Amino acid sequence: MVGVFCILLLLAGCSGSALDSDTNQPTPSVLVNAGANQTVNEQSSVVLNGTAQGTTDTLTYSWSASPALNITHEDISSPAATFVAPTTTETITYVLTLVVTDGNGNQGSDTVEFQIVAVNEAPSAIITVFDPIINSAFPAGIEVTLDGSDSSDVDPADSLDPIAAWRWQQTAGTDVLNNVSLNGDSIAFVTPILDDPNSLSFELTVTDQEGAQDSVTITLDVLSASQTQPTVDAGVDHQVFSGEIILLTGEASTSISSGLPLTFDWLNDSELVPVINNRSAEKTYAIAPLVTQTELVTFTLLVTDAFGNEVEDNINVRIKPLPLRNINDTGVTLQASLTQNGTQHQSAFPGQDGQRGQDIISENGLLEKAGRGEQGFDFTKLDAIGDEQDETSQDWSCVRDNTTGLVWEVKTDDIGLHGNEHSFNWYQEELNGGFEGNVGSAGLTCNNSQCDTEAYVAAVNQAGLCNFYDWRLPTPNELLSIVHYGNVTGTKIDLNYFPNTNDFVTSPLWYxxxxxxxxxxxxxxxxxxxxxxFTTGNDNFLNKSSLIKIRLVRGGR
Known part of the structure; x- marks a missing residue:
């Protein structure tokens, strides 16, 4: 028995020596297992998990990565966490560490490796055509653009530059890519002009930043020269009043030189039958007829080429009845080109004053007037007691503007109260901007006792010009309403109704x-x-002491 005991003792001593050599480190208080190493695809969602055992049941988990990753770990009492594998062009290894802490502050850790594998999906080649197609085919002789910029890559290495290269080639048809760069995101070329219809085929190959490619092919049918029609644009829809100018500003062209000349024919389908000035002109005009209610008129421009191809386009013009007027037009009926003013219609320069308004309506004979007057102005002469005078009368003291309703003083060529030589400084006791002006004196060139505006108004009201006693200075807009800008020479007023206003036509004539x-x-x-x-029609501010003219007005406000 003693021998057996010694043998056991020797065995025990040998066993202890072996264990001491294998376990030099103490057993950790927290045992952690971060899981098995894995291989995952780029941009995939990865779930992290692990197990741990410590000296307490309460454990706290913390994940980290090298290189760094954005790890989502919402509950630190659980090992469960996630991350999204980053985009990569080559296999890359990430080492993730799970550190676990128990309730007594003891810690343990373990690591796990994730190999991120590059996975590249091929790009998508797309061709967009921006140019017009007629009956599913392209005209001959026009420029066509093929655009590949909409090509895309669902997993780009660089989201700002997903496509690394474009490559174009023509695979069928007459060569149209000579001297055209084939390495951009688009190409432009001119369709061939041939006697017969033909087809052109093109291929686009795109390469993404990781070397994957995709190709797409497009075929364009091209018309022959004789099948290629002109293009035509009849202009824009618009509206006018009766008597105004209807703008017929057509445009037409052909890409085939042998299709010239083009002929034009303007048509309309209205029973009103507006008069077209020149039906065979590309750009012309018509006079809007008189209507009593709004009417819609359609004008069609028919264009024919030398092959007999006919193409048309139309515009709709809304014609409205003459408006009720309470303001005068400018008097301008001339139309301007780039080099001159004249009476001819300028189709190339639409929207001018001479194409719209009461003046051109009057010139076209559709403006009804209570009296007379140049252009769109409508005046009636009144005698000394305010009665209407015949148009030919040479004895009148006032003029009624039948458009605005204002009644105006007429100047005389003598030295009487209304003499056209008299001048006045500005004086007004009320509504004067804080300064009345200077009271006039008898030594100045007027016939009343005080030569200022307020004294003159009082004198005219005392005399009862044309049997009216409410004369006053006009507002700027009222005085501008009788400026006749259509008078290109001389005083800018209708001298048939406002005589004795043209003494100083070469210098400012202020009122x-x-x-x-x-x-x-x-x-x-x-x-x-x-x-x-009234020499230029301009307005300006003058010092109140300036001596200038007056033309009084009554009515309105």
Whole structure:
């Protein structure tokens, strides 16, 4: 028995020596297993998990990665976490470490390796055609653009530059890519002009940043020269009043030189039958007929080429009845080109004053007037007691503007109260902008006792011009309403109704208005008032002490 005990003792001593040599480190208080190593695809969602055992049941988990990754770990009391495998062009290894802490502060850790494998999906080649197709085919002789910029890659290495290269080639048909760069995202070429219809085929190959490719082919049918029709544009829809100019500004062209010349024919389908000035012109005009209610008229431009191809386009023009007027037009009926003004219609320059408004309606004979007057102006002469006078009368003292309803003073060529030589400084006790102006004196060139505007208004009202007693200075807009900008030489007013206004046609011919000006203020008081120059039609502010003309008005406001 003693021998057996010694043998056991020797065995025990040998066993202890072996264990001590194999386990030099103490057993950790927290045992952790981060899981098995894995291989995953780029951009895939990866689930992390692990197990742990510590000195307490309460454990706290923490994941980290090298190189760094964005790990989502919402509950640190659980080992479960996720991350998205990053985009890569080659296999890359990430080492993830799980550190676990128990309730006594003891820690343990373990690592796991993830190999991220590059997975590249091929790009998608796309061709877009931006040019017009006629009956599923392209005209001959036109420029066509094929655009590949919409080509895409669902897993780009660089989201800002997903496609690394484009490569174009023509695979069928007459060569149209000579001297055309084939390495851009688009190509442009001119369709061939041939006697027979033909087809052109093109291939686009795109390569993504990781070397994958995709190709797409497109075939374009091209018309023959004689099948290629002209293009035509009849203009834009618009509306006018009766008597105004209807703009027929057509445009037509052909890509086939042998298709020239083009002929034009303007047509309309309306029972109103507007008169077209020149039906065979590409650009022309018509006079809007008189209507009592709004009418819609369609004009069609028919274009024929030398092959006999006919193409048409149309515009709709809404014609409205003459409007009720309470403001005058400018008097301008001339139309301008790039080099001159004239009476001819300028189709190439639409929307001018001379194509719209009361003046051109009057010139076309569709403006009804209560009286007479140049262009769109409508005036009636009144005698000394305010009665209407015949148009031919040479004895009138006032003029009624039948458009605005205002009644105007007429100047005389003598030295009487209304003499055209008299001048006045501006003076107004009320509504003067803080400064009344200077009271006039008898030594100035007027026939009333005080040569200022307010004194003159009082004198005219006392005399009862044309049997009216409410004369006043006009506002700027009222005085501008009788400016005749259509008079290209001489005073800008209808001298048939406002005689004795043309004494100073080579220099400013200012007339006062009732409006003080905010310009020229001193100590918060306006030192100037607005005036209108009947030589140019311009307005300006003048010092209130300036001696200039007056034309009084009544009515309105």
């Amino acid at each position: 006062w208005t009732s409006q003080p000006s905010a310009d020229g203020v001193s100590d918060d008081a306006s030192q100037t008032a607005w005036a209108i120059d």
